[in-house]
Structures are given as structure tokens and as C-alpha cells.
Amino acid sequence: MNPISSDVAKQFCELCNWAYECWVTHKRLFDENKRTETTIARAKYFTARLSVITQEYSLLQICKLHDPAIQRGAVNITIDYIVRFGDWGLDADRINGYVRDLTSLFEKLQSARNKVLAHNDLEAIMESTALGEFPEGLDDAYFSALQELVNAVHEKWLDGIYPFNDLARADVEEFLDVLEKAEQIAT
8 A cells, every 4th residue: 555645645746836936936036136226126135134034945945855754753745755655666766866866956955954944053153154055057957856756746646747836937027027116106
């Protein structure tokens, strides 16, 4: 018997999608935003704080996907859970390939997760040590591999693929448009 039900598979897909939406919102709003003359750029203290908040929250959502399946007697819906209890059979090599790709980013974030994202490590905070690294483009590769894993999960327990919700990009554009229009009215 497979301990993964269609409900659990759906929840896993939704958790992965949430991590994607958080990441793409931060990336589009701060990393890819070319609108330098907008209100968002002028409110530099607020937007700097908002950037840190959305970045840390996005990274935490990614890290939570990499928690152990079983931790202190509790069961977590994570990548480990899906792999360990998924009964992948002939697809095991393909699934493990996705996991290797996903793990390459997580390993770069793990020290930040353990010291400042999930805990307030005294030494790390007092030394203001930079933790973790996020090499250019690895985030895109991560979410591409995560999309492949999510599609495999959705195909196995539900029906067809599960594309991540890319409307978050459009939501950011709409938000930036609203800010620009408000600024035009105010001036």
C-alpha cells in the first residue's frame, strides 16, 4: 500500500506552488523590476525592508520543502516524504535526478536556514556572518526541477501535470501599474 493519497499529493503540489509564487513575487518585484522611477523605488526604506521580508520568506518556503519526512515523531509533507513513500518503481532514477538537482540549491541555503531563517543563532547574528549563497540562475534551475517533480507527483496520483501559478508575475505587474497611476494622479 502506498502511504501517499491523492489528497497528500495535491497538498504537496500546492506547497511547492506556494514556494514558487513567493519566489517569483520577490524576484519580479525586486530583482527584475526595471521601473526605477516608481513609488516603490522612492520608498527606499520600506521597500528595502519588504525585499528582505519577501526574500527570507521565499527562502524559508524552499527550505521547508527539504525538511525530513519524519522529524521528532511528526510527519512532514516534503520532498523527502514524496521520495521515501512514493513507491516510484521504474521512475525512481528520474525522481532521484530531480531531487539531486533540487538538493544542489538547498545545500547552498542550508546554513542560512539553520542559523537565521529558522532560528536566531547567537553567533551568526552577533558576527553578522553572511550565510548561504544563491548563485545567479540557480533559482531558475531549482524551480524548473521542482516543476518536473511536481508534474511527476501530480501525474502519478491525480491527473496530468500541475503547472505552477504564473499569475504571480502578472499580479506584480498590476501592482506596479497601480503604484505608477497613483503617483501620476498625486503629481
